[in-house]
Amino acid sequence: MDAYExxxxxxxxxxxxxxxxxxxxxxxxxxxxxxxxPSGVLHLGHLLTANKLIDLQEAGMEVVILLADVHAYLNExxxxxxIRETAEQMKAxxxxxxxxEELTEFVYGSEFQLxxxxxxxxxxxxxxxxxxxxxxxxxxxxGDETAKVSHLVYPLMQTLDIExxxxxxxxxxxxxxxxxxxxxxxxPELDYxxxxxxHTPIVANLTDGEGKMSSSEGITISMEDSTDELExxxxxxxxxxxxxxxxxxxxxxxxxxxxxxxxxxxxxxFDEIVxxxxxxxxxxxxxxDYEDLAADLESGDLHPADAKGTLATYLDELIAxxxxxxxxxxx
RNA sequence: CCGCCCUUAGCUCAGACUGGUAGAGCAGUCGACUGUAGAUCGACUUGCCCCCCGUUCAAAUCGGGGAGGGCGGACCA
Numbered sequence: 184m185d186a187y188e189x190x191x192x193x194x195x196x197x198x199x200x201x202x203x204x205x206x207x208x209x210x211x212x213x214x215x216x217x218x219x220x221p222s223g224v225l226h227l228g229h230l231l232t233a234n235k236l237i238d239l240q241e242a243g244m245e246v247v248i249l250l251a252d253v254h255a256y257l258n259e260x261x262x263x264x265x266i267r268e269t270a271e272q273m274k275a276x277x278x279x280x281x282x283x284e285e286l287t288e289f290v291y292g293s294e295f296q297l298x299x300x301x302x303x304x305x306x307x308x309x310x311x312x313x314x315x316x317x318x319x320x321x322x323x324x325x326g327d328e329t330a331k332v333s334h335l336v337y338p339l340m341q342t343l344d345i346e347x348x349x350x351x352x353x354x355x356x357x358x359x360x361x362x363x364x365x366x367x368x369x370x371p372e373l374d375y376x377x378x379x380x381x382h383t384p385i386v387a388n389l390t391d392g393e394g395k396m397s398s399s400e401g402i403t404i405s406m407e408d409s410t411d412e413l414e415x416x417x418x419x420x421x422x423x424x425x426x427x428x429x430x431x432x433x434x435x436x437x438x439x440x441x442x443x444x445x446x447x448x449x450x451x452x453f454d455e456i457v458x459x460x461x462x463x464x465x466x467x468x469x470x471x472d473y474e475d476l477a478a479d480l481e482s483g484d485l486h487p488a489d490a491k492g493t494l495a496t497y498l499d500e501l502i503a504x505x506x507x508x509x510x511x512x513x514x
Numbered sequence: 515c516c517g518c519c520c521u522u523a524g525c526u527c528a529g530a531c532u533g534g535u536a537g538a539g540c541a542g543u544c545g546a547c548u549g550u551a552g553a554u555c556g557a558c559u560u561g562c563c564c565c566c567c568g569u570u571c572a573a574a575u576c577g578g579g580g581a582g583g584g585c586g587g588a589c590c591a
Contacts, residue, residue, distance in 0.1 A: 329584075391552075422551045432553090441551085464549080488550040 186210040186242040193447055194235070195357050195384040198367070202379035206351060211243035215352035218249035218292075218344060220260060221270035225277070225505060226405040227448065228356065231383050233280055234451050235354055240286045247348050248277060253292040254340065257333040263293070272512050276406050279504040281452075295347050296340060304346075304373060308339045311372050312365070320361040342366035346375045353380040384447060387438035392421040392428055404498065406505040413502070417441070417495040422487040426477045441490055442480065446473045449497045458485065458493045 184192070187207035197203050206213060217232045225233075236246045250270040252263060260266060274289050295301060317335040341362050345353050353363050363380040370377055387393065389402045402416050421428075422441040430436050449456060450473040458468040468485065470476045479485035 418550065420551060424550090428552090437552095486549065491550055 184241075189238045189242040190352075190381065192238065193383065193451060194381050196360065196380075196382040198360075198363065198380045198382075202377075203352075203381065206379060207242070210239075212245060213351040214245045214247055214349060215239050215354055216247035216249055216345070216348055216350050217354045218251045218254070218341060219273065220251050220255040220258060221266050221273050223269040223272050224405045224407045224509065225273060225280070226403045227386060227444070228403075229273075229277075230280060230501070231386065231447055232354060232356060233277060233282065234448065235381065235383055236287075237281055237283075238451070239352075239354070240283045244352075245286050245288065246282065247288045247290055247350065248274070248282075249290055249292060249344060249348065250274065251292045253296045254337055257337050257340075259333075267291075272509060275508045275512060276505040279508040280501070281504075290348065292340075292344070296344070301343060301347055304343055305336070305339060307373060308342060308369060309336070311369060312339060316365065320365045322361070338362045338365055339369075342369055345378055346370060346373075350378055353378055355380070355382060357382045357385050384443070386443045386447060387440045389416065389420045389440045391431070392437035392440050393431060393435045404502075406502055406509055408502065408506070410495075410499050413499050414492075414495045417444075417491050417498065420491065422491060424483060424487055425481055441487065441494055442477055444494055444498065445476060445490070448501065449494065450476075452501060453497060456493065456497065458489050459496075460489050464489065 185207070187204055190203055190207050190210070191197050215236070217236060219229060222229075236248075240246055250273065252266045252270060255261070255266045256263065270291070278284055278287070312335075314335055317338055318330050320338040321330070321334050338361075341359075342365055345366050353359075353366070355363065360380070360382050363382070367377050367380070389404070402419065404413060404416055408416065420441050421437070422439060423429075426439055426442050428437040428439055445456075454471060456470045456476065458470070460467055464486065465484075468479070468489075470479075476485065476490070480487065480490055
C-alpha cells in the first residue's frame with residue numbers, strides 16, 4: 184500500500200486531496216496529530232482515529248497525540264490532577280493498542296498552551312473570530328446547552344495547537360471538521376501556514392444504526408469491556424442482512440453498524456478474517472477483504488449471527504492488550 | 515441592578531388555579547417470534563416532585579426564603 188493510500192483509506196473526508204497528495208509524496212518524518220480530551224477508558228471512537236494514526240506511522244510519519252488537559256479543563260472535566268491521571272491511563276492504552284512508541288509523541292496541552300506567545304496569539308485569534316463562528320465550530324463537540332465563553336475559546340485553541348505543535352496534518356473524527364475548517368481559514372490571518380486535515384468516519388449507533396455511536400448515550404464498546412460484555416454488546420447490535428438498511432419509520436438514515444465495525448476496525452488491523460461456523464451452516468469462511476464479507480452478508484451467504492460472533496472475537500483481540508494494561512494500572 | 519419564566523422518571527413534559535405523598539410518551543429491562551439485531555406482540559421497572567422554613571390532620575400543589583437555568587430591561591458614566 185503506498186503512502187497516499189495509507190493516509191486516505193477509510194477516511195470520510197480529505198481536505199484537500201491535493202494537499203494530502205503532496206504530503207504523501209514525502210511523508211517520512213512529517214508530523215500529524217489528533218487531540219483528545221483525556222478520558223480514563225478508550226472507546227471505539229478513540230480507536231478509529233488511532234487506526235488512522237497507525238496508518239500514518241506505517242507511512243513513516245510521526246504522530247503527536249495531544250492530551251488536551253486544558254481543553255478538558257475548559258470543558259469542566261475535573262481538576263488538573265484528575266485529568267492527568269486519566270491521561271496517563273489513556274496514553275498506556277494507546278501504546279498497548281499498537282501505536283509505535285518510537286513514532287509517537289504524547290504532549291500535554293498545558294506544556295505549551297499557557298505560554299505568553301500562545302496566549303497572545305489566542306487573543307489575536309479572538310479578535311479575528313466572531314462568536315457566531317466559534318460557536319458553530321464547537322456545536323458538534325459541545326452538543327448540550329448554552330455556550331459559555333470557554334466553549335468559544337476551545338476551538339480557537341485547537342486552531343493554534345496545529346501551529347504550535349509544528350504539524351503537517353490534522354486528524355480527527357468528522358465531528359472535528361468545523362474546527363479544522365476554522366483553523367484553515369484563520370491560520371493564514373495570523374500569517375501561519377494552512378495544514379490539510381483528514382477526517383475519520385463516525386460509526387453509527389450500535390443499537391439502532393442511527394446517528395452516531397456516542398460515549399454519552401447508547402451502547403459503547405470500550406477498552407474495559409470483558410469478553411462476555413463485548414459479545415453481549417455486539418450481539419445486541421442492529422444488523423439487518425444488508426449494507427444499506429432502510430431508513431427508520433421517522434425517516435432517519437440508518438447504517439449497518441456491524442459492517443462498519445468490520446470495515447473500520449477489523450479489516451484494517453487483520454490480514455485475514457476467519458468466520459468459524461458449524462458444519463450445519465456451511466463450515467468456516469475466510470475473508471481478506473471487507474467488500475467480500477459485506478457482499479456475502481448481503482447475499483445471505485453469511486448470516487448476521489455468524490458475522491456478529493466473528494466481530495466480537497476480533498474486537499476482543501484488538502482490545503485485549505489495552506484492557507490488561509488498564510486493569511494493571513487500576514490495581 | 516431591576517423584572518418575568520422555568521426546575522417532577524434516563525429524556526420531553528402533564529399534574530399546581532380547586533392540598534389527600536405522581537402520571538403519559540419516548541427510552542430501558544425481560545419474555546415470545548425470527549439461526550442475529552430490528553419490526554411486531556406480551557409483561558415489567560424507574561422518582562430526595564431543586565433545597566430550607568412555615569400553614570395544615572395532610573404540601574409536588576398554598577405562603578416565605580434560597581439555589582440553579584433561561585429571557586428581557588435599565589444604566590450608557
